[in-house]
Amino acid sequence: MTLPRLSPFLSELSAYRPSEGVHAATRALPLSANESPHTPLPGIAAAVASAGQDVNRYPDPECRDLTRVLAGQLGVDPDRIVVGAGSVALLQTLFQVVAGPGAEVVYGWRSFEVYPVLAGLAGVRSVQVPLAGEAHDLQAMADRITDATRLVIVCNPNNPTGTVVSHDDLTAFLARVPPTCLVALDEAYAEYVRDPRCADGLAVATDHPNVVVLRTFSKAYGLAALRVGYLVGDPRVVALLRRACLVYAVNSAAQTSAVAALGLRDALLERVESTVAERVRVRAALLARGERVPDSQANFLWLRLGARAAAFGAWCAEHGIAVRVFPGEGVRVSVGSPDDNDAFVRVAGGFRARSRAVAPSGA
Numbered sequence: 001m002t003l004p005r006l007s008p009f010l011s012e013l014s015a016y017r018p019s020e021g022v023h024a025a026t027r028a029l030p031l032s033a034n035e036s037p038h039t040p041l042p043g044i045a046a047a048v049a050s051a052g053q054d055v056n057r058y059p060d061p062e063c064r065d066l067t068r069v070l071a072g073q074l075g076v077d078p079d080r081i082v083v084g085a086g087s088v089a090l091l092q093t094l095f096q097v098v099a100g101p102g103a104e105v106v107y108g109w110r111s112f113e114v115y116p117v118l119a120g121l122a123g124v125r126s127v128q129v130p131l132a133g134e135a136h137d138l139q140a141m142a143d144r145i146t147d148a149t150r151l152v153i154v155c156n157p158n159n160p161t162g163t164v165v166s167h168d169d170l171t172a173f174l175a176r177v178p179p180t181c182l183v184a185l186d187e188a189y190a191e192y193v194r195d196p197r198c199a200d201g202l203a204v205a206t207d208h209p210n211v212v213v214l215r216t217f218s219k220a221y222g223l224a225a226l227r228v229g230y231l232v233g234d235p236r237v238v239a240l241l242r243r244a245c246l247v248y249a250v251n252s253a254a255q256t257s258a259v260a261a262l263g264l265r266d267a268l269l270e271r272v273e274s275t276v277a278e279r280v281r282v283r284a285a286l287l288a289r290g291e292r293v294p295d296s297q298a299n300f301l302w303l304r305l306g307a308r309a310a311a312f313g314a315w316c317a318e319h320g321i322a323v324r325v326f327p328g329e330g331v332r333v334s335v336g337s338p339d340d341n342d343a344f345v346r347v348a349g350g351f352r353a354r355s356r357a358v359a360p361s362g363a
């Protein structure tokens with residue numbers, strides 16, 4: 001039977017698969033998707049319930065309330081903000097608006113797994129620049145920018161390694177990017193950053209009209225299921241992007257809950273603080289056991305396990321813990337509740353002990 005002609009890229013694409021056990025009947029501890037471990041604050045459940053009264057109506061297509069409240073908190077003009085159905089939806093819009101014959105996107109690799117997928121779907125060629133150690137190699141990225149480059153993405157902190165780009169390095173890099181090339185700073189984990197040298201994308205975007213910043217309510221704000229994120233950039237760029245976004249994409253529950261979450265900022269940031277403390281504690285425990293774990297500024301840790309990554313992931317799954325495995329490279333584990341983190345540290349220790357027993361030389 002003849003099938004319709006679809007993008008040839010689809011044959012190279014494998015569907016996104018959540019880690020083993022996350023959505024199964026006996027749920028594994030979910031440490032694979034960098035979600036908030038906290039249940040929603042009471043105001044959030046109420047906001048979702050109240051939006052439920054109006055589901056026969058379309059949501060506000062311009063997300064005006066949310067944009068206004070965000071603008072107030074971020075200290076930027078509302079016309080610098082566009083809200084989307086998660087920051088991936090905004091990323092997708094960026095790929096769509098830069099696509100065209102010969103268009104290329106430059107990003108560090110390994111980084112967020114969605115970039116090559118969105119690039120391929122939009123027909124934009126991916127130029128992946130290997131990380132230096134565990135961090136972005138901005139010099140090498142700048143070297144790969146050509147006339148064909150329409151978009152550059154800097155994931156800061158980087159998913160999955162958790163490393164950050166400093167303000168000085170970022171501004172030196174931007175000086176080498178032509179003003180006609182769009183730069184997206186993907187700051188999905190910004191709220192977890194404690195390193196004072198880390199670049200503040202919002203400040204950088206203020207004096208670089210070609211820079212846009214992507215943020216999300218899915219991580220620190222704990223609204224992953226509601227799908228809401230935002231982009232901040234030059235008002236002229238934002239006005240064009242608003243035209244390209246899918247209308248009514250951000251549902252009413254997402255809009256009202258995000259407004260409510262912004263009103264609960266202090267309580268939410270307290271939760272973020274506890275995640276940061278857990279990040280430090282879990283990393284110290286892993287380092288003490290001899291694992292290679294770079295300093296992470298996000299809500300996850302990266303274990304550079306190389307050839308042992310797949311076996312480690314399988315071991316965690318066997319012991320009821322879902323982690324994100326990058327075979328041959330490493331494993332990313334989200335920082336969860338203290339109990340979940342203790343369980344992970346125990347299981348990781350068990351894997352090491354077993355490996356030593358199997359290969360006493362420590363190989």
Ligand SMILES: Cc1ncc(COP(=O)(O)O)c(C=O)c1O
Pocket residue numbers: 033034085086087088089112155159186188215216217218224227228229
């Ligand atoms: C670097 C990065 N950007 C964006 C996202 C997507 O977030 P959202 O839920 O807002 O689509 C993620 C989610 O894991 C991420 O890791």
